[in-house]
Amino acid sequence: MPFESSSPSSSHQTTYPITFLVVGGGIAGLACALALRRVGHRVTVLERMERSAARGGNGVRVPPNLSKILFHWGLRDVLMSKASITTKLVFMRYESGELLGEHVWDAELLEETQGLFLMLSHSELYDVLYDTATKLGAEVHFNAEVVKVDVPGHSVVLSSGERLSGDVLIGADSEHGQCRTAVLGRRDLGTPTGLAVYDTLIPMAFVSEFDTKVSEESWQFAAFGRGKGVVAYRIRRSEEIALQLYAADVADGGCYEDGPSIDLPCITRDHEISEKLGRAVHGARRATRIPVRQYADLEDWVSDDGRLVLIGEAAHPFPPSTIQGTAMAVEDGAVLAKLFSHLSSEDQIDSFLYAFQEIRQSRVRDVREAELAGIFTITADGPEAAARDASMRAKAAKRINVLEGEGSTESAWEEYGVVFGYNCEDEADEWWVQWGRLRQRALEVHESEPSL
Template sequence: MSAESTKSGPPLKTSHPITFLIIGGGIAGLSTALALRRVGHYVLVLERKSRDVARGHGGVRLPPNLTKILFHWGLKPALMQRALVTHTMLFMRYESGEDLGEHVWDKGMLKETRGIYMLCTHDDLYGLLYEAAVSSGAQIRYDANVVSINSEEREVTLQSGEKINADVLVGADGEFGLSRSTVIGQDGFGTPTGLAMYDTIISSEHVTKHANASTWKDHGIFTAFGSGRAIVAYPVHGTDDLAMQFYGPDDNEGQYGDEPSVDMPEVTVQLCDHFQPLMKLARKAVRVSIRDHSDLDEWISDDGPLVLIGEAAHPFPPGTIQATAMAVEDGAVLARVFSHLSEDRQIDSFLYAFQELRQPRTRSVRAGEFGNIFFMTLEDGEDARQRDDSMRAMAAKGTNVLEGLGGDVSRLWDEIRTIFGYDCEDEADDWWVQWGMLRERALKRNNVDAGQMPATPLLDFSSLMSSVQVTETAQEE
């Protein structure tokens, strides 16, 4: 099998299309809209911000478990135009600039994943998904602020007073959004970790003058470890610009969607003199507080078919490798499960199947991402010394520095391999074969058919979908 996904051909289409209303038009909302349209359902996305603001700022890393999904959806050509392939990670000390070695992604491991590791900006990924979702027939409305959700009536109310119904409501409006608080019955702000992520971009005219420009031109991901601080940086826009995420002390509230407001020299104190000139040339950064949220037992409202996805279901530390990937995986799995829908009575069981498929995966991966941040920002002490000494020793041997680390770090590296190789759509297909199909057969054996089950009413969505072309636009290669 090649290093890239070999899946092709149109996806399985539902025999019973229903209406989905997605609250939130970020990456999670758009990818879910596209995935649902690919299997034949009707979709309306409501985004409270304007399109320009919703596109976001900064860079995003696309691991193989994410890129393989986009390849499955026929988006490889568009993605290759917007993103860079990366093979190497370089490590140094934040305060001194000392080189700690490098790690080159194993070609055999990447081949097994059927995806590749790529780098791009949030707005480029957003644009790709927006264009694909609209082409597939999804409706997207901006400046549509949802102020109340009635999951029992399957209805939302906009700030304008307009009410909109659907068969299923999907909450994709983030960790502080209305959907999450509706499901859990209260606002959930999480617990401060004492760290924040500062997201910015440095333009090419400044990057090319820097001594390490050749490293970034070679598509490497650059990481600096510091005491309570860290930097992750990588090239974007065809290596013209440098995306940078700085992790450091958190002294203010902040979240995605905020306007850039932080001058980088103010927060990158103690950074080695070699890199300080770059900080003075960086654009103002967006500050995003890193908060730890308790795992939710339920992603589905008790009152009706409202399901959470993405950051609304499982808030990840900002800027981490898997934060975006898990949101796209959610959309892919939800759509794959609902591709088998043949009757209204299946809606609830399919939503719970989605939850059961996604909760173990996201909980495990999220724990690992928090571990990675704390690994990068270890305070000076014995643990940090052992980390750095081990990396120096592996670099001296000319080997990959992460694979030589012992204990928990070695275990985390093994977990990264497993995470990259995961195919969420295959997992959803396995669920149908092993459980979903068997359940349907059991119902038929017990003479429980659609006529004996309580009907789920289709609510008024037709007026909103009147302009939607129902035929599927081919997205495959």
């Protein structure tokens, strides 16, 4: 059975509680606050927007590596009351609507991940994290815009002029925020790819005429196109469809905070688009446009002149609307809290911050590269895309899963299984057993030696 916990498991509690000041009250900041409160630290979260704006409204996918963390934190029941479980991927052509095939995920392999693949709205996940974090004692302040980060002073200045400080600053304010700029020393705009995501919702009535394979509750579908593509899945207990259209970017700037501003028919009117997708697009609410940009890996997630650490998009901006962006942000908070559950003295703080960076960097780098490659696969054109489609058609004709490998070749789902099966909290525990405990013992021995 997948991980069944509905009650928070017992967590190791710090013997040296300190104050964390989290800049950014999105999913990353709230999850980190929740995790740190679970192990006994004091946490204040600063969010520059009002709560209604911070909640968002579109869809979010919660893969098994994320849901297992949330289940471990005792959130299974509340999530299952809101989410749909997905077990199937359906693939089609963007231009014709041709069904290329489907992939039903292996139940045994999924069980090994100890999680489930859930689909729900961003606002639903946000509310679950906010409610739990505040019940545990985290302080969350909205309309608290940080205009200056004083890294050596472990403090920030708000637009109101108020200065707040903590023992450790956590930057969870996205790739555009003050904290990433403070660590990097400049603003990082990334490199445009020429694509943007147009993220929106569609009432279920507008997609009811899809093929019966697509009308099942457990599906996600992807439509492959020439320079464009679609990913869609059910949310709000199947009342709405979350749809993300990948297409050419049409303007400068753009982020989720800008809110809906684009009518999808304006983006697709010059496209060759299938009749079914076209009907769905015309039923869509206004979409939010977010450019797909590539960002170089930061060498340091920890400031070299003070205790500021970056998490989530501030540390590793992901392509928008991908499967793992939200998961990586929550994994960051879970790992950081696991490490700081062992805090017993001031001297350990810096080593724990750098251990967090060490544990997370390679994991995030590999996953982000795969997610970006996935976008380029959906929107690919040319011989490779034609060969991909032909392979899917052939497998579908044999009634086998279209992502299965040929012969000894590893299937795409098995590659996903490695990502989904990862347990970030176990990685933090392993670091503590192998390195942290030894360092602490060495420090205790050094402090006990008589001075000359």
